[in-house]
Amino acid sequence: xxxxxxxxxxxxxxxxxxxxFEKLHSTFDAFETFLFVPDRVTDRGAHIRDxxxxxxxxxxxxxxxxxxxxxxxxxxxxxxxxxxxIDAGFWETFWYGFLEVLPIIIVSYVSGLAVExxxxxxxxxxxxxxxxxxxMLIPLIVPxxxxxxxxxxxxxxAVIIGKEAFGGTGMNILNPALTARAxxxxxxxxxxxxxxxxxSGIMNGEGMVDGFSGATPLAHAAQGNIESVPSAMEMFIGTxxxxxxxxxxxxxxxxxALLWFTGIGSVRIMASVFAGGLVMGLxxxxxxxxxxxxxxxxxxxIMGGFAFGAVYMATDxxxxxxxxxxxxxxxxxxxxxxxxxRVLNPAFPEGMMLAILFMNVFAPLIDYNVxxxxxxxxxxxxxxxxxx
Amino acid sequence: MSKVIKLKKGLDIPLKGxxxxxxxxxxxxxxxxxxxxxxxxxxxxxxxxxxxxxxxGTPLFFDKxxxxxxxxxxxxxxxxxxxxxxxxxxxxxxxKKGDTMIYEEFxxxxxxxxxxxxxxxxxxxxxxxxxxxxxxFGLIPKPEQxxxxxxxxxxxxxxxxxxxxxxxxxxxxxxxxxxxxLRQLTEGKVHLNVCGDYPLSSVYENATGVQLNYFSGPxxxxxxxxxxxxxxxxxxxxxxxxxxxxxxxxLGRLFLNGVVDFSRTVALTGSEVLKPRYYxxxxxxxxxxxxxxxxxxxxxxxxxxNVLSGxxxxxxxxxxxxxxxxxxxxxxxxxxxxxxxxxxxxxFSASRAFFSWLMPSRKxxxxxxxxxxxxxxxxTGEYEKVLPMDIIAQQLIKAIIVEDIDKMENLGIYEVIxxxxxxxxxxxxxxxxxxxxxxxxxEMMIKETS
Numbered sequence: 001x002x003x004x005x006x007x008x009x010x011x012x013x014x015x016x017x018x019x020x021f022e023k024l025h026s027t028f029d030a031f032e033t034f035l036f037v038p039d040r041v042t043d044r045g046a047h048i049r050d051x052x053x054x055x056x057x058x059x060x061x062x063x064x065x066x067x068x069x070x071x072x073x074x075x076x077x078x079x080x081x082x083x084x085x086i087d088a089g090f091w092e093t094f095w096y097g098f099l100e101v102l103p104i105i106i107v108s109y110v111s112g113l114a115v116e117x118x119x120x121x122x123x124x125x126x127x128x129x130x131x132x133x134x135x136m137l138i139p140l141i142v143p144x145x146x147x148x149x150x151x152x153x154x155x156x157x158a159v160i161i162g163k164e165a166f167g168g169t170g171m172n173i174l175n176p177a178l179t180a181r182a183x184x185x186x187x188x189x190x191x192x193x194x195x196x197x198x199x200s201g202i203m204n205g206e207g208m209v210d211g212f213s214g215a216t217p218l219a220h221a222a223q224g225n226i227e228s229v230p231s232a233m234e235m236f237i238g239t240x241x242x243x244x245x246x247x248x249x250x251x252x253x254x255x256x257a258l259l260w261f262t263g264i265g266s267v268r269i270m271a272s273v274f275a276g277g278l279v280m281g282l283x284x285x286x287x288x289x290x291x292x293x294x295x296x297x298x299x300x301x302i303m304g305g306f307a308f309g310a311v312y313m314a315t316d317x318x319x320x321x322x323x324x325x326x327x328x329x330x331x332x333x334x335x336x337x338x339x340x341x342r343v344l345n346p347a348f349p350e351g352m353m354l355a356i357l358f359m360n361v362f363a364p365l366i367d368y369n370v371x372x373x374x375x376x377x378x379x380x381x382x383x384x385x386x387x388x
Numbered sequence: 389m390s391k392v393i394k395l396k397k398g399l400d401i402p403l404k405g406x407x408x409x410x411x412x413x414x415x416x417x418x419x420x421x422x423x424x425x426x427x428x429x430x431x432x433x434x435x436x437x438x439x440x441x442x443x444x445g446t447p448l449f450f451d452k453x454x455x456x457x458x459x460x461x462x463x464x465x466x467x468x469x470x471x472x473x474x475x476x477x478x479x480x481x482x483x484k485k486g487d488t489m490i491y492e493e494f495x496x497x498x499x500x501x502x503x504x505x506x507x508x509x510x511x512x513x514x515x516x517x518x519x520x521x522x523x524x525f526g527l528i529p530k531p532e533q534x535x536x537x538x539x540x541x542x543x544x545x546x547x548x549x550x551x552x553x554x555x556x557x558x559x560x561x562x563x564x565x566x567x568x569x570l571r572q573l574t575e576g577k578v579h580l581n582v583c584g585d586y587p588l589s590s591v592y593e594n595a596t597g598v599q600l601n602y603f604s605g606p607x608x609x610x611x612x613x614x615x616x617x618x619x620x621x622x623x624x625x626x627x628x629x630x631x632x633x634x635x636x637x638x639l640g641r642l643f644l645n646g647v648v649d650f651s652r653t654v655a656l657t658g659s660e661v662l663k664p665r666y667y668x669x670x671x672x673x674x675x676x677x678x679x680x681x682x683x684x685x686x687x688x689x690x691x692x693x694n695v696l697s698g699x700x701x702x703x704x705x706x707x708x709x710x711x712x713x714x715x716x717x718x719x720x721x722x723x724x725x726x727x728x729x730x731x732x733x734x735x736f737s738a739s740r741a742f743f744s745w746l747m748p749s750r751k752x753x754x755x756x757x758x759x760x761x762x763x764x765x766x767x768t769g770e771y772e773k774v775l776p777m778d779i780i781a782q783q784l785i786k787a788i789i790v791e792d793i794d795k796m797e798n799l800g801i802y803e804v805i806x807x808x809x810x811x812x813x814x815x816x817x818x819x820x821x822x823x824x825x826x827x828x829x830x831e832m833m834i835k836e837t838s
Contacts (some may be wrong), residue, residue, distance in 0.1 A: 001725050005723055005725075033761055034726075034728075035725065035726060036723035036724060036725055036726070036727075037723060037724040037727035037757070037759060037760065038723070038758065038760075038761060039720070039721045039722050039723050039757070040721075040757070040758045040761075041689075041719055041720050041721050041755075041756040041757055041758065042720075042756045042757075042758060043700075044821065044823070044824050045697075045806075045810070045813050045821050045822065045823035045824055046695065046696045046697070046810050046813045046814045046823065047689060047691055047695045047696070047698065047700070047715075047717065047756050048401070048695045048696075048717065048754045048755070048756060048814065049757070049758055049759050049760075049813075049814060049816075049819060050736070050737050050738055050739070050759065050814055050815045050816070050817075051732060051735035051736060051737040051741075051742055051744075051759050052737045052738075052739050052741050052742075052759070052760070052815075052817050053727070053728075053759055053760020053761065053763075053817060053819065054760060054761070054763045054766060054817055054818065055727070055728035055760065056727070056728045056741050056742075056760075057741065057766070057767065057817050059728045059729070060741050126761055126763070128763060128764070129763075130766065168764065169763070169764055169766060170763070170764030170765050170766050170818075171764065261740055262739055262740045262741045263738075263739040263740055263741075264739065264741065264767075266768075266769060268769075317766055317767050317768045317769075318765075318766055320768070322768040322769070322782065322783070323768075323780055323783070324769055324772055327769070367783075370780075371780060371783055371798075371799065374778065374779075374780055374799075375798040375799065377778065378621070378623070378778060378779075378800060379623055379798075381621045381778075382621045382622060382623035382626070383623070
């Protein structure tokens with residue numbers, strides 16, 4: 001450690017103002033602060049500061065995604081085995097999925113971080129840690145057979161248009177990972193929907209088990225094949241086709257528990273998204289005009305990307321409502337809209353992505369109204385209080 | 389009618405080094421100082437020069453903007469020097485104490501038999517007027533203005549803060565005299581707010597002419613700003629004053645004894661103090677004598693006040709005008725390897741992102757490291773968890789950053805000063821300088837409204 005520190009101190013002047021590699025200051029800073037917490041001390045204001053920083057926060061979110069990632073890798077192998085009638089052990093199955101998913105993760109991180117570093121350099125900022133999370137989210141919300149170049153293009157698009165165009169981390173309006181997903185969805189619809197993209201290797205259809213359908217539970221439900229929808233237990237555990245990280249509700253709940261416990265993910269948002277989804281499910285049940293509308297309201301919460309979106313996407317603090325009351329409204333409307341789109345709009349098989357992006361745009365409006373209410377309340381209190 | 393207010397939001401940072409309830413009377417130090425930087429919004433004009441003899445209570449300087457407001461010497465002796473900084477700004481007026489204490493005479497009197505004007509003129513001349521703080525903005529009140537109520541927070545919830553039940557023991561007469569002074573200054577109430585978590589001390593119990601209110605909850609429940617917010621909220625109009633309990637004693641002594649006696653009991657606290665205890669000393673005293681042979685190794689941060697809103701002083705610095713606490717903690721100027729992966733058993737955090745949550749009763753040695761780099765705002769809702777006021781603090785800070793006066797006003801800048809948002813600064817993941825941003829906002833507001 002000491003040796004490493006001495007080395008860093010030795011080369012540091014080259015990257016500072018007037019140094020040979022002054023232009024690479026942000027890059028050096030990113031690596032240095034990755035290795036060592038800076039020795040900067042407080043000089044004004046509070047003399048002590050909480051141990052938490054952005055790096056720790058982001059790492060915890062990444063850790064919270066690990067259950068879904070590991071399950072997703074195994075499930076990729078498992079679904080592949082079913083489709084091709086392969087009989088494989090646990091580790092073999094996992095290994096297959098690992099090899100399928102790892103390239104997507106690498107491509108997402110490399111292309112995203114390249115853009116991040118470049119922008120930090122141009123702006124003279126520090127490299128922000130936010131992409132550590134985005135870079136992991138993107139692989140988790142794409143189908144496993146997505147071509148790698150598409151992942152790369154979508155990631156670059158999301159970071160530049162979704163984030164840097166607005167001023168970088170903390171300033172963006174749309175969730176960058178969902179921006180990437182939406183880009184893929186609208187630019188390459190054939191690769192992003194239908195029944196053939198969710199299971200590794202069935203695009204060309206060779207060697208598949210006869211009569212096998214790779215459709216997701218939502219696709220079955222939308223077509224009215226309610227009897228083909230897997231059992232609630234299967235959907236809860238996650239042994240179903242779908243985007244890599246979204247299928248297992250158990251794994252997602254593990255992540256949610258960590259985010260809630262550490263106080264990093266907003267439990268207000270998570271709970272109200274589920275509440276909103278449940279309410280819309282019940283409303284649809286009440287009308288029950290087609291088989292999809294008859295699906296029990298609670299089952300909607302474990303289908304598709306609903307749980308994943310509620311826990312990892314809607315809670316993105318930058319793009320969500322920032323006020324406590326606003327968070328309830330924001331989350332509730334996401335849940336409501338997601339199920340509404342999912343069930344009643346035939347153009348989109350899943351509504352979570354669009355619901356979150358839509359509410360991202362409305363979050364500032366919600367906050368504005370919450371603030372106005374606060375202002376009115378406080379003015380009223382102040383005038384009541386002045387009895388002399 | 390007394391009120392009971394229970395607050396849930398806030399945070400008690402568990403630090404090592406609370407002062408033991410033992411009162412020590414150390415030798416008086418040689419040097420004392422009055423620091424104009426302890427007051428906001430004044431422009432000092434000197435009345436004395438080096439080598440001038442002074443008594444306790446002799447004016448040292450006055451405020452150019454409010455020429456009636458004098459600042460006086462806490463001890464008798466002679467002026468040693470006037471330290472000036474950039475653009476000849478006066479930093480410190482240093483006084484060397486003489487062998488015996490000689491006081492300026494202001495005459496004994498019963499405050500209840502004096503008119504409000506007579507009391508104000510005594511306070512101004514004796515230099516005790518600046519002990520009063522005005523909300524909004526935490527300024528010295530204008531002599532011609534009167535508050536709609538006066539607040540005394542009888543307890544302090546800041547980290548390692550002195551225990552006022554101990555500090556105020558046996559000073560009932562002085563306290564009552566001080567309260568009588570305050571009663572003459574307002575048509576409204578004098579609120580004495582005490583901690584609702586433990587039994588009332590006899591000094592507070594016997595105080596008359598006040599409204600006793602009970603507050604309970606974590607820091608900042610003891611801050612006057614929080615208490616004003618819950619009992620007599622202010623907006624654009626209306627002024628409220630507040631004063632610390634020991635300063636009420638100083639007011640009382642002026643009328644009981646006819647002299648300016650800035651004696652104060654100061655808690656010496658912090659993990660790096662060998663024997664944290666209470667010391668009987670005088671406002672502006674050098675910390676030399678109380679720190680001598682009583683702190684650990686080098687590399688220390690000396691703070692006049694508490695760790696959240698106190699001021700950094702050198703190891704031979706002076707206790708601030710308003711402070712009843714001196715804190716010594718380690719500096720944090722070192723690199724920590726891979727802090728983001730550290731299990732963090734010995735690092736306190738308001739979040740549960742470190743495994744220190746496993747030991748809820750542990751006390752910490754907390755150094756001055758930033759624990760990370762400053763970033764744009766990402767996390768939300770952090771400030772609201774530690775601010776027991778109906779104020780959306782993060783939006784207020786954003787309004788100040790973009791210099792939106794209307795918004796600042798509407799979001800509650802009138803109700804807070806730095807100490808009220810100090811915990812927000814502590815917990816901020818983005819390491820935002822909340823207190824200095826807030827002060828810059830307040831300065832904008834003062835310019836705008838004057």
